Structure formats: C-alpha cells, structure tokens
Amino acid sequence: MNNVLLISGHPDLKSSHSNATIISEFLKLYKDASVRRLDEMYPDYRIDVKSEQMALVKADIIIWQFPYYWYYMPALLKKWLDDVFTHGFAHGSKGKSLEGKKLIISFTTGASEEEYQHGEAMNFKVEEFLNPFVQTANLCGLQLLKPVYSNGMMYVNGISTEDDLSKIKAKATDHARRLYELVLKQE
Numbered sequence: 001m002n003n004v005l006l007i008s009g010h011p012d013l014k015s016s017h018s019n020a021t022i023i024s025e026f027l028k029l030y031k032d033a034s035v036r037r038l039d040e041m042y043p044d045y046r047i048d049v050k051s052e053q054m055a056l057v058k059a060d061i062i063i064w065q066f067p068y069y070w071y072y073m074p075a076l077l078k079k080w081l082d083d084v085f086t087h088g089f090a091h092g093s094k095g096k097s098l099e100g101k102k103l104i105i106s107f108t109t110g111a112s113e114e115e116y117q118h119g120e121a122m123n124f125k126v127e128e129f130l131n132p133f134v135q136t137a138n139l140c141g142l143q144l145l146k147p148v149y150s151n152g153m154m155y156v157n158g159i160s161t162e163d164d165l166s167k168i169k170a171k172a173t174d175h176a177r178r179l180y181e182l183v184l185k186q187e
C-alpha cells in the first residue's frame with residue numbers, strides 16, 4: 001500500500017466549505033493517508049523544514065490540496081514550497097530526495113468551467129495555468145499525475161457564484177472520490 005501524504009494548503013480550513021469537505025471525505029475513503037494541515041501547524045508561516053522534509057521522504061504519493069488563489073496556490077502553501085523544496089533536497093545535483101515519487105495537485109476554483117475558456121472571464125482553460133506545477137515536478141524528478149480539480153466552488157458569506165452550498169458540498173464529495181480513485185490506480 002502506498003504511503004499517501006496530503007498537504008493542506010488552505011489558509012483557514014475552518015472557514016472552508018470545499019477543501020474541508022474534500023479532505024474529510026477523502027479520509028473516509030483512504031483512512032491511512034497522513035494529512036498535514038499547514039494552517040494549524042504554521043499559523044505564523046514559520047515552517048519546520050526538517051519535519052516537512054522527513055514527511056516527504058516517507059511518502060510515495062504527495063497530494064497538494066488547495067483553493068486556487070490568483071491562478072496558483074495560496075501564499076501559505078507557496079511559503080511551504082519555498083522553504084521545503086530546497087536545493088540539495090528537492091533539486092540540484094545532490095537533491096534527489098523526491099525522485100520517483102508521485103505528485104497530485106488537487107484544487108478548487110471559484111470561477112466556473114464556462115469562465116475558464118478562451119474569450120471568457122478567465123481567458124484561459126484551467127490546464128493552461130498549470131505549467132509552473134509541471135516544471136516544478138520535472139525539476140524535482142516527481143511524476144505529476146493528472147490534476148484533480150473542481151470549478152465553481154466559491155461560497156463566501158452565504159454568497160455563491162454558482163451553486164448553493166449543498167451542491168458545492170456534493171461536488172466536493174465527488175472530487176474526493178475522483179482523488180481516491182486516482183490514488184488507488186497507483187497501487
């Protein structure tokens with residue numbers, strides 16, 4: 001069985017509808033996954049680099065779970081990446097610690113699938129924004145698996161761009177199932 005490590009990059013999971021549901025539903029399906037909630041562990045953004053690197057070394061499959069912020073990952077997860085994926089650990093001639101591991105990016109967007117089209121509000125398809133993830137994985141010898149994402153997941157202060165909360169939670173539950181199936185396929 002693969003050692004699955006889920007890094008939760010949401011800056012405040014208590015206020016989350018989508019990411020919190022995805023994580024709890026995924027854990028019901030894959031009970032042995034380890035979850036590191038960066039918002040709880042590092043509210044001050046001071047990352048414990050050694051313990052994060054040790055957790056990564058033990059993992060076979062790394063999942064980055066996050067809400068999409070400004071077409072990338074939230075600042076907390078970016079700080080984690082900046083601090084933890086160091087030269088000599090994750091890349092460079094002696095940085096081979098992540099080689100051969102699998103990486104899944106699993107995220108939610110506020111905008112709808114229709115808005116992520118050429119000429120529409122977001123101007124590009126979601127997958128066209130993902131090259132930095134592709135190259136990060138390449139540089140570190142990680143195998144980037146097919147991304148798992150859900151659009152139209154915004155629900156802030158009772159205002160939803162798309163769906164009511166029950167629909168958003170149902171989409172998040174389906175997202176968790178897709179994530180689980182992708183993880184299982186790697187066995």
Ligand SMILES: Cc1cc2nc3c(=O)[nH]c(=O)nc-3n(C[C@H](O)[C@H](O)[C@H](O)COP(=O)(O)O)c2cc1C
Pocket residue numbers: 010015016017018019020066067068069070071072108109110111112153154155
């Ligand atoms: C600072 C910030 C930036 C955001 N940037 C984007 C964005 O670039 N594209 C998008 O589709 N949604 C964007 N959103 C919406 C979030 O992706 C959406 O609220 C989130 O996926 C919902 O997940 P949650 O319920 O777990 O918080 C942004 C939200 C915030 C607060």
